[in-house]
Amino acid sequence: MIDDDLWSAVGDPTRRRMLDLLLTEGGGTATTLSERLPVTRQAVAKHLVVLDRVGLVHVTPAGRERRYEVDEAQLARAVAQLAAVGEAWDARLQRIKRIAERIQRDRQAGVEQS
């Protein structure tokens, strides 16, 4: 089974955009993030708590600021799980497709034989 906490953490679109911003800008605070997002600072702060809880970000207090940075190893793990789920479904779809083709083939053979 997959780590449902990690999945649900990256499942939120706003949190995905936050991780994106933190990655491309090399970290940030609740305030700087909220300036680049269509939500308030408080909403961002709540998301940061969630991301911190599952270890996707780390926080470094600096004066009156709280600077957040992505834990790349953990994010890599989350991405890997994403890929795993994708592959599992892909495999299942392939299997279904093969079965469907086989049924089709069998039916063809039956018709020819009759």
Next chain:
Amino acid sequence: MIDDDLWSAVGDPTRRRMLDLLLTEGGGTATTLSERLPVTRQAVAKHLVVLDRVGLVHVTPAGRERRYEVDEAQLARAVAQLAAVGEAWDARLQRIKRIAERIQRDRQAGVEQS
């Protein structure tokens, strides 16, 4: 950008299990699905509405039953988007990693030069 409706549709764990069951058992009804899931029929019915709205399943009324089946093409599309998001992040992580290594190398060179 990605289709956020599709993503959020497969984002729910219960809906993922439902798609899974529908795939492996070749379709089903709200009642049969709820028998294999830890939720009530009504909850399943609501999820089926969501899945139907984004085209991940199709419904066929048959007497008093409403039989649901997965739209494999649409599911394949959803899986592809999943993979795309994963790859985008992967690429970003790789880029960050390369930059970090470069900084590391430059610092080494600077130390040796001084």
Next chain:
DNA sequence: CTGATATGCAACCATCGGTTGCACTTCAAC
């Protein structure tokens, strides 16, 4: 010291996944 900036905390609201309860249709069996 004072004002501006960054954060934290609390109350509140809408949406969503889930539940229970009840009414409605359809099939089957007597």
Next chain:
DNA sequence: GTTGAAGTGCAACCGATGGTTGCATATCAG
């Protein structure tokens, strides 16, 4: 044909969550 069981639909309710506003608190700069 009536009656009962099975499948569905609808509505009210509940808890968690993503979002908001408002206010209090801490820190930096002039």
